[in-house]
Amino acid sequence: MIYDISREMFSTPTFPGDPVPEKSVHMGFNKPVPDVYQVTKISITGHTGTHADAPRHFIPEGKDAAEVELSRCIGRCRVAEHNGSLTPEDIRRMSEPDVKRLLIKGNIIVTPESAAEIVSCELLTLGVEGMTVGTEGTIAQIHRILLGAEVYIIENLDLSAVPVGDYFLSALPLKMAGLDGSPVRAVLMDFE
Template sequence: MEKRIIDISQELFSCAVFPGDEPPVKKTALSIKNGDVCNLTELSMCAHNGTHVDAPYHFLDDGITIDRVPLDRFVGKCYVFRHDGDVTADDAKTMLEKCENTCERLLIGGKCTVTAEAAKVFAEKGLKLIGNESQTVGPEDAPREVHLILLGAGVVLLEGIRLENVTEGEYFLSAAPINLGGCDGAPCRAYLIEI
């Protein structure tokens, strides 16, 4: 029996954008219809548009850039949870207990915000990755503290995923970023495979 592959990425040109960031722009550079040899598209975008990952360098000037983050952070078993509202330290502990055997990567679906207290619990556990549906893992109006806690502990962030049609449970995640040398983050095509 084939295992189902679930795309959890946003389409880039209709994606959600963090307040203040420029949206992605697509430009047709060449067109077969106009007599050109091929179709060619040019892109202009922020590295954090749509579904993307944050490297430590995003908030830490001495942190590693996205091209230096080991790929095993983005690829492997993960656990998907559903949660609405603030993720508290107690919520974080409950999540970690529930997925004890698979808790290297954790994805949280729903309208939620990871609090600094929860971030500390996740950081102490030594997770490789935390993902969420918002364009930022922490509070939108003050994301710095949560990012510093998680990225400072080497936990990479997968932001802007879409989990509305994904049930809680264990999956195999692939969310490898584009290899952008020296950058603070990068877009990715994130998907889950049923285990």
Template sequence: MKVIDISRELFSTPVYPGDPEPRRELVRRMELGDSYNLSGFYTGCHSATHVDAPRHFIDDGKTVDELDLSRFMGRCTVVSAHGIVTGADIDRIMPYCEKILLFKGGGEAYLSTSAAFALAAAGVTLVGTDAWSIGAPHEEAGPHVELLGADIPILEGLCLSHVKEGTYTLVAFPLYLKGAEASPLRAVLLAEDGEAD
């Protein structure tokens, strides 16, 4: 079995405009005479590869710690999509896809509100994109509200450029952040021998 990392590095990934910049502080350093190394870090909840929980756009929606972890592990389909995916696109591809769907498009794979509605109607349990946001810059709120309102978490900032279209097993657990509307995570795809060749 092959493990394919689809996460972006926390400190070097550009942040969404207006979000906090991640940083790490070296507290103890052996090279300066300390007997051990120790560091602390600060980051926004939406930095690098992360999950949006319903609370991000739904006032009484679930927070990260309230999400069932089983939602973040399972068979998934990686689909190429460049630009804005429509509801008609979803209706066309869903018969061939798993209930976890990841869109790769060089950082420009976005959902329209109609696509988000179609995904929710199809019973999708988790949606992801390699873009900063699941919604295009001129329509960010609509897809978020549609998916999160249907209790479907959203993975954003995935790194899928080295991944072929197809079916994999996704493992992408968020941090245990009580009350948070989002969380960074480490996302990997598991591929059976031959699946990722």
């Protein structure tokens, strides 16, 4: 079974203050003199819809979206469920035994302590359903902890139809040099 865990880019709300994505027909069939093909122009940020943060999002010398190590974006993962603040104990419990990519269902708050535990547990990937990790006062701190250790952060996932369990994840960023994040088409594949 394949689960599409991505949100549709143009209908998903954006992070407060970010520009709303736009699309327009550059070449099209519905013009007075129709074109032979259709080409759509889009205007988005690297953090539109379901997306991954590259280290450069908060680390000036960090890797950009084209430089992210692909082994962080694809491979075995665990989907766990939690609501509220994450503790270091929660991270240890969800990542046992030997989980390297963790996606969390629910309305969670990553705390500085749980972010440090994610790094300590050597997780490669953290995926969340929210638009960001942390709260208004801790967003920068938590991103710096995780991205400074090159933890691949996937935000704005839709895990509503996915049962808790182990899967194969594919959430590759687009190869766009210089960008601090990239939309991803995230999917989970069930092993059974």
